[in-house]
Amino acid sequence: MSVPPIGLHVLLDLYGVEPARLEDCARIEAVLSEAARVAGARVLGARFHPFGPGQGVTGVLLLAESHISIHTWPEHGYAAVDVFMCGEAEAMTAATLIGERLRAGRIDVHECARGLSGERHAG
C-alpha cells in the first residue's frame, strides 16, 4: 500500500471568550468562512445550528480539503474548534485567524498529522 496523503488536523480550545461572541451564529459562520478563504480552502457546504438565546452554536464547514468545526459554550466562555485540511490548504493559518477573531483569552493548540502509517502525532 502506498503512503496515504498527509493532512494536518488542528484542535483548538478557546477560553475566556466574551459570551456574546459565542452566541452569534451568523458571525461565527462568517469567521469560519473567512478562515477557510485565507487558508486557501474551498467550501463545499455549511451546517450551523444556534441552540437559542443565551446558548451556544454548533456548526461545520465542509471543505474540498476536509472540514472546520466549532462548538461553543457561552456560559463557560469556551469554544472547541477543529480545522482539518489536506493538500496545499494551510490549517494553522485558519486556526490562528479563528482564535484572533473570537478574541480568546487563552488558546490551547493541539496538532495531529493525519494519514501517516508510522509516527503520526506531531503536537
Place this chain on the structure above:
Amino acid sequence: MSVPPIGLHVLLDLYGVEPARLEDCARIEAVLSEAARVAGARVLGARFHPFGPGQGVTGVLLLAESHISIHTWPEHGYAAVDVFMCGEAEAMTAATLIGERLRAGRIDVHECARGLSGERHAG
C-alpha cells in the same frame, strides 16, 4: 471562570479499507448515522459530498452533542474519521462501530479530552 464541560474527541485513522467501501457515499452516511444512534447522540443535520466515480467521499454529521466527520481516499484504502461528543453520548462506541462497519485492516485511535483547562491530552 467555571470549569468548561468535558467532551471526548476521538481521531481515527483507518487503513487497509476496501476501496469500494470508501466510494459509497450513501452507505458511509448510513454508517455514520448508525454510529450516532448507538452512541446516544442526536443528529441535527448532515452534509456529504462524493468527489465522483472512483474517488473519495467527504462528509459531516452535525450533532446536538458536537459532530462526526469522515474523509476518504479509496486510492490509499484510507479514511480519516473524527468523533466529538459531549454530555452522555459515547464517542468511543461510535468510533468503534465505524471501524467495524468499514472493515479497516488497521485502526489508529487518538483520544483528546476537550475543554479542560489543565491536563487535557488523554490519548
